Amino acid sequence: MRVVIAEDAAVLREGLARLLSDRGHEVCAAVADAQGLREAVTEHVPDAVIADIRMPPTHTDEGLRAAVDIRRDFPATGVLLFSQYIETRYTARLLESGAGGVGYLLKDRVGNVAEFVSALERVAAGGTALDPEVVGQLLRRPDAGLASLTPRERDVLALMAEGRSNSGIAAGLTLSEGAVEKHIAGIFGKLALEPESADNRRVLAVLRYLRTAR
Amino acid sequence: MDGIWRVTATALRAPFTRQARADLAFCLLGALTGLIGFVVVAVVQLPALVISASGIGTLIGLALVVAGLLIGRRLGALHRWTLRKAAGELVTAPARFQPGSGLLGRLDRRLRDRDGWRAIGYAWVKLPLALAEGYAVVATAIGLAEITYPLIWVLFRNHPPGTKLGPLNAVFPVPSGHWTIATWPGTVSATLAGAASVVLGVWVARGLTRLDARVMLSLLGPSRVSQLERTRAIAVEDAVAALRRVERDLHDGAQVRLAAVALNLGMAQERATDNAQRELLDAAQAGVSGALADLRRIARGIHPPALDLGLADALASLAATSPIPVRVRVELAERPAAAIETMAYFCAAELLANAIKHSSANQIEILIDEERTGPLRVGVTDDGVGGADLARGTGLAGLAQRASTVDGKLDVSSPSGGPTTVTVELPMRVQAGGN
Numbered sequence A: 001m002r003v004v005i006a007e008d009a010a011v012l013r014e015g016l017a018r019l020l021s022d023r024g025h026e027v028c029a030a031v032a033d034a035q036g037l038r039e040a041v042t043e044h045v046p047d048a049v050i051a052d053i054r055m056p057p058t059h060t061d062e063g064l065r066a067a068v069d070i071r072r073d074f075p076a077t078g079v080l081l082f083s084q085y086i087e088t089r090y091t092a093r094l095l096e097s098g099a100g101g102v103g104y105l106l107k108d109r110v111g112n113v114a115e116f117v118s119a120l121e122r123v124a125a126g127g128t129a130l131d132p133e134v135v136g137q138l139l140r141r142p143d144a145g146l147a148s149l150t151p152r153e154r155d156v157l158a159l160m161a162e163g164r165s166n167s168g169i170a171a172g173l174t175l176s177e178g179a180v181e182k183h184i185a186g187i188f189g190k191l192a193l194e195p196e197s198a199d200n201r202r203v204l205a206v207l208r209y210l211r212t213a214r
Numbered sequence B: 001m002d003g004i005w006r007v008t009a010t011a012l013r014a015p016f017t018r019q020a021r022a023d024l025a026f027c028l029l030g031a032l033t034g035l036i037g038f039v040v041v042a043v044v045q046l047p048a049l050v051i052s053a054s055g056i057g058t059l060i061g062l063a064l065v066v067a068g069l070l071i072g073r074r075l076g077a078l079h080r081w082t083l084r085k086a087a088g089e090l091v092t093a094p095a096r097f098q099p100g101s102g103l104l105g106r107l108d109r110r111l112r113d114r115d116g117w118r119a120i121g122y123a124w125v126k127l128p129l130a131l132a133e134g135y136a137v138v139a140t141a142i143g144l145a146e147i148t149y150p151l152i153w154v155l156f157r158n159h160p161p162g163t164k165l166g167p168l169n170a171v172f173p174v175p176s177g178h179w180t181i182a183t184w185p186g187t188v189s190a191t192l193a194g195a196a197s198v199v200l201g202v203w204v205a206r207g208l209t210r211l212d213a214r215v216m217l218s219l220l221g222p223s224r225v226s227q228l229e230r231t232r233a234i235a236v237e238d239a240v241a242a243l244r245r246v247e248r249d250l251h252d253g254a255q256v257r258l259a260a261v262a263l264n265l266g267m268a269q270e271r272a273t274d275n276a277q278r279e280l281l282d283a284a285q286a287g288v289s290g291a292l293a294d295l296r297r298i299a300r301g302i303h304p305p306a307l308d309l310g311l312a313d314a315l316a317s318l319a320a321t322s323p324i325p326v327r328v329r330v331e332l333a334e335r336p337a338a339a340i341e342t343m344a345y346f347c348a349a350e351l352l353a354n355a356i357k358h359s360s361a362n363q364i365e366i367l368i369d370e371e372r373t374g375p376l377r378v379g380v381t382d383d384g385v386g387g388a389d390l391a392r393g394t395g396l397a398g399l400a401q402r403a404s405t406v407d408g409k410l411d412v413s414s415p416s417g418g419p420t421t422v423t424v425e426l427p428m429r430v431q432a433g434g435n
Helices: A010-020 A036-042 A062-073 A090-094 A107-111 A113-124 A132-139 A150-163 A166-173 A177-190 A196-213 B002-016 B018-053 B058-087 B103-111 B114-147 B150-157 B187-219 B223-252 B254-271 B275-302 B305-309 B311-318 B337-356 B395-404
Strands: A002-006 A026-031 A046-050 A078-083 A102-106 A128-129 B169-170 B176-182 B326-331 B364-370 B376-382 B409-413 B419-426
Touching: A002 A036, A010 A026, A010 A107, A010 A113, A010 B254, A010 B409, A026 A036, A036 A046, A036 A062, A046 A113, A062 A078, A062 A090, A062 A196, A078 A090, A078 A113, A090 A102, A090 B305, A090 B311, A102 A107, A102 A113, A102 B169, A107 A113, A107 B254, A107 B275, A113 A128, A132 B419, A150 A166, A150 A177, A150 A196, A166 A177, B002 B018, B002 B187, B002 B364, B002 B376, B018 B058, B018 B114, B018 B187, B018 B275, B058 B114, B058 B187, B114 B150, B114 B169, B114 B187, B114 B223, B150 B169, B150 B187, B169 B187, B176 B187, B187 B419, B223 B254, B223 B275, B223 B337, B305 B337, B311 B326, B311 B337, B337 B364, B337 B376, B337 B395, B395 B409, B395 B419
Parallel strands: A002 A026, A002 A046, A046 A078, A078 A102, A102 A128, B326 B364
Antiparallel strands: B169 B176, B364 B376, B376 B419, B409 B419
16 A cells, blocks of 8 residues: 555654554655645555644644545545544535545554554545544434434444444454344335445445534 | 922922923923814714704714714824823823624714723813913913013113113013013013023923823723723633643644554554563553543543634534534624634533533524624523523533623523523623723
């Protein structure tokens, strides 16, 4: 994987670069602000970007805005936002243009190197990686369809929102893949999602959470 | 004896000092501006009173009053300028006038322009002061002229003996201080009186300048109330800015360090070879996660990140975590001041938490809008059981108290059986109430 890192704290920027190189990924550029990120992406067109949300100069949401632009201009580049906070509103904005190729994780999650790298790989491959916290916040949201889900179906949907595949969900919940498929069908039914392509419905189901947050 | 001499010497030296020239310059200008200012204010104000009192033409009267207030402020600036330029004494200007919005709002704010009214008060007080200042200048001028009488006599009265001449007039600027001089030795009396007159004029000018400066300070300077309003606004804004700084320091400092520790621990965990090591590293990792979660909670209590995007986004994020459905509407034409935005957010957050905890409601609505005349309203309504009381419990009273630090207020409508609406009104700017 070819990766660009944008993070204003040098210690984390270097730590991430080392972590990824150790795992055999190529870090094309490690920059400290959103402007540098845009330039590096234009130059390298990486497979994935790891971007802090809050960076100079305004220290508000420049990473998020850069992420949205990068997703629009470089569809082949996945963007993983990496932040101290999970803000539901940020999640919604990130996912407004589609749920593929994006991720949003708390910085703490680098503690689990294997999971962090696999989340980044998922994003690079066009999948989703949402922090369990995002999902946790959204599951507190009331929604008639969502409210009728069984606890098991909620667990499945939570992992789906994190961007896991069926086998990933099965492994996470120690279920058989068949059981996972059954739960997913139940979720689609309760959320009244028309059968189109399975992938599309997955995205719609996840977006259903996120839309209620707007 | 020594003391008397010293006082006398000081008194007599006074006319030759720079201070004397400054005082006289101020008195001359002060007399002119004071008289003109008084006439202008009186011309505008007296008809205003008459017209308004007559009941007809109240509108014209109001317009004249407003004009008077405007002129009063302008004149105040002129008087302060005169004092500074001539006498070198500085009176700080009161805070700038903050216009209201809407026709009535503007009029209301204008009529309650405390500093404008004080300036008009000064224009009236200045009348006797201006007359006295004029007196000091005239006394000095007469004195200077009279000192030269012996010389004038020699130059212009040097006629052959026997020529009939009218006597010279001499005055000392006090009532019935007038006499005539018919002989040259008599001119000495004029010289002495002139010198005394100059000393008198200079000292009166000195006293008047000081008095006028004090009057200006109390009527044309910032009023105590507006000064307090200003410093309170600074204190409120400072407090918010300081908290914001703490949050930023946490974000750029401790939180980054801990995230880096998590990263390094993660890499160490990957390389750990035996179970004992792995267990210790797991425990360390769990500790770091807990610390980061704590810091996040603290930081969110100081300044929620989504507030950077505005109240609508911040409240949407807040509502997303509520177990009771929340509808958020934010209808603001412009963003309020940062300190007010933060206050409005935390008011809404606390009211929402109250509603969730006590109301057993099915639906909560947060509405933030702006009244036509200015204040920002934070309204939280729930369809729950009602019975919220400002007097009971400390939550609402505490909120009311916090709102009052910016002249905001809190209103509760909560009949038993619901619905409950709590409204907090805050100014759009911290100092909007000041003028």
